[in-house]
Amino acid sequence: MKKHEHDLVIVGGGAAGLRAAVAAREFVDDVAIISKVNVLRSHSVTAQGGIAASLGNTEAGKDDSWRVHFKDTVRGGDGLVDHDACEVLTRGAPEAVLELNNMGVPFSRTKDGRLDQRPFGGHRLPRSLYAADRTGHGIAYALYGENVRLGVNIYDEYFLLDLLTSEETVEGVTAYDIRSGEVVGFSAKSVILATGGCTQAFEYTSSGAASTGDGLAIALRNGIPVEDMEFIQFHPTGLAGSGILISEAARGEGGYLLNDDGERFMKRYNPDMMELSPRDQVVRAMQHEINRGKGIDGGNHLHLDLTHLSQRTLWEKLPTISQIAKDYANVDPSETPIPVQPTAHYCMGGIPVTLDGRVKLHEEGKNWDNLFAAGEAACLSVHGANRLGTNSLLEAVLFGKRVGKAAAKAARRGERGQVGGDDLAEKDDMLGSLLASDGSGRVGALRCQLQETMSSRCGVFRSGEELEQAAAEIQDIKREFEENLHLDDKGRTFNTELRSALELKNMLEFASAIVNGGYERTESRGSHYRLDFPEKDDGEWAVHTFIKKGQGGNYRLSYRPVRTGESG
Amino acid sequence: MMKKIAFRINRYDPESNEGSHFEKFYLDVSEQKLGELTVLDALRELKEERDGSLTFRHTCGHGSCGSCAMLINEKNRLACKTHVVDLEVDEGSFVEISPLPGFPVIKDLVVDDERFFDHDSQIMPFISGKNTVDDLEEERQTPGELDRIMEATECINCGACTSSCPTYWDNEDYLGPAALVRAFRWLEDSRNVDRNSRIGILDDEKDGVWGCNKVFNCVEACPKGIDTVAIIEELKRSVITA
Ligand SMILES: Cc1cc2nc3c(=O)[nH]c(=O)nc-3n(C[C@H](O)[C@H](O)[C@H](O)COP(=O)(O)OP(=O)(O)OC[C@H]3O[C@@H](n4cnc5c(N)ncnc54)[C@H](O)[C@@H]3O)c2cc1C
Ligand code: SF4
Ligand code: FES
Numbered sequence: 001m002k003k004h005e006h007d008l009v010i011v012g013g014g015a016a017g018l019r020a021a022v023a024a025r026e027f028v029d030d031v032a033i034i035s036k037v038n039v040l041r042s043h044s045v046t047a048q049g050g051i052a053a054s055l056g057n058t059e060a061g062k063d064d065s066w067r068v069h070f071k072d073t074v075r076g077g078d079g080l081v082d083h084d085a086c087e088v089l090t091r092g093a094p095e096a097v098l099e100l101n102n103m104g105v106p107f108s109r110t111k112d113g114r115l116d117q118r119p120f121g122g123h124r125l126p127r128s129l130y131a132a133d134r135t136g137h138g139i140a141y142a143l144y145g146e147n148v149r150l151g152v153n154i155y156d157e158y159f160l161l162d163l164l165t166s167e168e169t170v171e172g173v174t175a176y177d178i179r180s181g182e183v184v185g186f187s188a189k190s191v192i193l194a195t196g197g198c199t200q201a202f203e204y205t206s207s208g209a210a211s212t213g214d215g216l217a218i219a220l221r222n223g224i225p226v227e228d229m230e231f232i233q234f235h236p237t238g239l240a241g242s243g244i245l246i247s248e249a250a251r252g253e254g255g256y257l258l259n260d261d262g263e264r265f266m267k268r269y270n271p272d273m274m275e276l277s278p279r280d281q282v283v284r285a286m287q288h289e290i291n292r293g294k295g296i297d298g299g300n301h302l303h304l305d306l307t308h309l310s311q312r313t314l315w316e317k318l319p320t321i322s323q324i325a326k327d328y329a330n331v332d333p334s335e336t337p338i339p340v341q342p343t344a345h346y347c348m349g350g351i352p353v354t355l356d357g358r359v360k361l362h363e364e365g366k367n368w369d370n371l372f373a374a375g376e377a378a379c380l381s382v383h384g385a386n387r388l389g390t391n392s393l394l395e396a397v398l399f400g401k402r403v404g405k406a407a408a409k410a411a412r413r414g415e416r417g418q419v420g421g422d423d424l425a426e427k428d429d430m431l432g433s434l435l436a437s438d439g440s441g442r443v444g445a446l447r448c449q450l451q452e453t454m455s456s457r458c459g460v461f462r463s464g465e466e467l468e469q470a471a472a473e474i475q476d477i478k479r480e481f482e483e484n485l486h487l488d489d490k491g492r493t494f495n496t497e498l499r500s501a502l503e504l505k506n507m508l509e510f511a512s513a514i515v516n517g518g519y520e521r522t523e524s525r526g527s528h529y530r531l532d533f534p535e536k537d538d539g540e541w542a543v544h545t546f547i548k549k550g551q552g553g554n555y556r557l558s559y560r561p562v563r564t565g566e567s568g
Numbered sequence: 569m570m571k572k573i574a575f576r577i578n579r580y581d582p583e584s585n586e587g588s589h590f591e592k593f594y595l596d597v598s599e600q601k602l603g604e605l606t607v608l609d610a611l612r613e614l615k616e617e618r619d620g621s622l623t624f625r626h627t628c629g630h631g632s633c634g635s636c637a638m639l640i641n642e643k644n645r646l647a648c649k650t651h652v653v654d655l656e657v658d659e660g661s662f663v664e665i666s667p668l669p670g671f672p673v674i675k676d677l678v679v680d681d682e683r684f685f686d687h688d689s690q691i692m693p694f695i696s697g698k699n700t701v702d703d704l705e706e707e708r709q710t711p712g713e714l715d716r717i718m719e720a721t722e723c724i725n726c727g728a729c730t731s732s733c734p735t736y737w738d739n740e741d742y743l744g745p746a747a748l749v750r751a752f753r754w755l756e757d758s759r760n761v762d763r764n765s766r767i768g769i770l771d772d773e774k775d776g777v778w779g780c781n782k783v784f785n786c787v788e789a790c791p792k793g794i795d796t797v798a799i800i801e802e803l804k805r806s807v808i809t810a
Binding site for chain 1 (some may be wrong): 623695696699710753
């Protein structure tokens with residue numbers, strides 16, 4: 001079986017992984033990225049709306065500063081933002097986006113050629129830089145180009161299987177080459193997990209098919225905690241039916257949300273910020289309207305009305321979503337409102353890390369030497385209980401750079417880990433026995449069951465009873481997976497059914513953590529809303545949830561206080 | 569009312585000795601759902617409910633990531649942006665799906681894109697000749713300068729254009745329309761400093777810009793509506809005047 005050796009191995013080639021690689025190359029020569037889809041197909045490529053930085057380039061935003069950005073982010077995060085991390089994020093934002101400008105991101109411009117900025121929900125001033133509504137595409141492609149320039153080794157279509165660890169160091173990773181089906185070992189001096197989000201575990205989701213939280217599941221299986229997983233952000237405007245995202249930029253440019261009476265109902269929930277209130281508020285207001293029968297024709301969607309915007313705004317500033325409305329809802333947004341519903345969008349939680357991206361060991365205060373995480377897979381608590389739009393691309397590139405540097409420095413000091421033949425053989429057996437699965441439960445059907453459970457019982461509104469039910473249902477699906485899975489495709493070459501099975505196994509792993517964390521948190525805060533505990537409880541619950549898998553496979557929960565300080 | 573849609577899908581599994589062949593599948597779709605059904609939806613349903621070994625790439629599902637280009641009823645298109653109703657299949661006709669022509673096939677609808685991305689790397693897809701990291705002045709770009717490259721920045725590297733190009737079929741070292749569009753995007757970015765190294769690569773009788781014979785297949789193939797030939801013509805001008 002094949003083995004590769006590199007100084008630094010980065011798993012994931014979205015904005016975070018690509019940015020980390022660029023930063024790392026300043027310190028080490030031998031950097032590799034492993035990605036289960038070609039890096040240019042990573043989810044980051046589809047991010048639409050923008051990236052935040054307090055440049056103050058527009059007339060309306062000229063008084064902006066990192067402090068205002070900091071305050072907005074803290075306020076949006078509803079009591080769970082760690083102030084030190086948020087200060088790093090907001091202070092560093094201008095530098096991070098100017099670097100992207102240097103790398104050639106095709107940012108939209110003001111008349112005099114400066115970086116234009118537009119409003120976004122929860123941000124009081126227009127602070128979002130954007131490349132039409134293809135911001136993620138522009139950023140990922142520019143970062144990819146830098147990777148080519150710097151000679152980073154990219155292993156496209158390699159699927160991460162596991163971490164190889166001994167004591168408190170990581171020796172490398174195991175992966176399988178999707179194309180050949182062969183198990184491959186990567187030994188490394190340090191490793192970064194940048195595997196992205198996990199919202200594919202939900203029925204309606206705006207994320208791409210690859211956002212299956214593989215890194216989170218692999219962390220849990222290795223005794224690494226995950227943090228704040230109960231905080232899943234639902235985005236207000238998924239296209240009804242499919243969940244495809246209609247960017248918040250549509251409301252940033254002036255779009256209205258209407259109920260069946262044609263009423264701009266947000267005026268009853270947050271008259272000051274209206275449609276640009278923080279996402280958790282907008283989503284709850286929408287779900288409320290739907291639940292009280294004010295969905296369009298009494299159904300479960302509402303209208304996003306852009307008919308009053310100019311053709312120029314629609315086709316120059318919002319071309320992608322105008323096209324998406326046409327292609328997937330058969331609606332011309334200049335004439336007809338777009339049918340929308342809340343869609344699972346982003347995971348505020350993730351693998352807990354220090355400000356340099358070092359993965360935390362079990363208890364507070366101890367970290368891994370050479371294992372790092374970045375991007376949506378990591379939890380820095382910069383978003384707290386609710387992320388503001390445009391802050392996560394910022395997190396991915398800004399912390400991607402920091403983490404890339406730190407990991408490269410660790411690699412310079414460290415020894416290359418050992419990857420044993422046994423490790424590879426064990427993984428090969430695991431794939432072999434999955435391939436031999438000959439029950440009657442199909443991967444797609446089991447995945448749909450999980451997604452329905454998560455959306456209906458662990459969605460915008462939750463309750464103890466529903467979450468208990470969800471936990472039981474997940475257990476059933478896990479059992480079915482273990483005992484009665486069926487794969488049609490028995491071959492090794494490009495077996496995407498095998499890939500989906502591995503992803504489902506991973507989703508079942510972290511889904512339990514989401515439900516568990518949500519069940520224990522008997523309050524409502526940010527994106528987590530309990531119908532049976534509708535109040536926020538700062539006395540008891542201004543804390544971060546840590547969930548770890550114990551010896552017997554059950555989850556252990558612990559909590560740590562929020563870090564607040566003088567910042568801002 | 570249910571409607572039966574017929575598919576003929578090109579299958580190939582290197583591990584079996586059957587060779588490349590077509591297989592028929594039928595999908596019952598309600599009249600109401602039919603309007604929204606994309607070819608990708610249909611493929612996913614067939615895979616998940618009929619034959620788990622049916623193999624294709626997809627990620628975003630809405631025409632942004634470039635994973636799912638394939639030959640659908642004789643035209644290169646994105647499966648996720650192609651609606652079955654628009655293919656006007658009626659009784660007795662099929663939705664016929666094959667992998668992108670001109671690329672080696674790995675399995676079923678999945679092609680080997682290694683050379684394609686290799687060409688993309690050759691054209692230096694980055695700002696060249698400038699310290700991109702340390703100099704943190706905000707470099708301006710006028711809306712006009714941005715406009716010049718805007719259309720080319722929309723490329724999602726799906727391969728539909730290059731796969732449709734007869735010159736590329738004959739000469740796999742020809743950079744092909746996708747890489748040329750991408751070359752223009754980086755060469756003509758007002759922030760790019762070094763023009764010569766890239767022009768050296770592009771100025772080649774057979775493999776570079778001059779390989780383009782203006783067959784126009786690529787323009788028709790591009791799911792993003794990019795006028796590839798116009799951009800290549802513009803690029804030829806840049807090369808001549810360099
Ligand atoms: C539709 C949509 C629009 C958005 N728009 C915005 C926006 O406008 N502004 C903003 O700030 N944020 C936005 N977000 C959020 C933002 O896009 C993401 O949080 C961010 O792109 C995550 O980047 P990442 O690098 O962490 O992960 P990703 O881009 O998801 O990349 C993950 C990488 O990990 C790899 N990977 C995963 N699992 C494995 C495995 N098992 N083996 C090998 N490789 C693996 C993948 O191949 C991929 O390369 C949006 C999100 C959605 C869903
Ligand atoms: S130019 Fe068009 S067809 Fe060619 S790769 Fe780019 S997006 Fe695809
Ligand atoms: S799946 Fe992304 S373009 Fe079709």
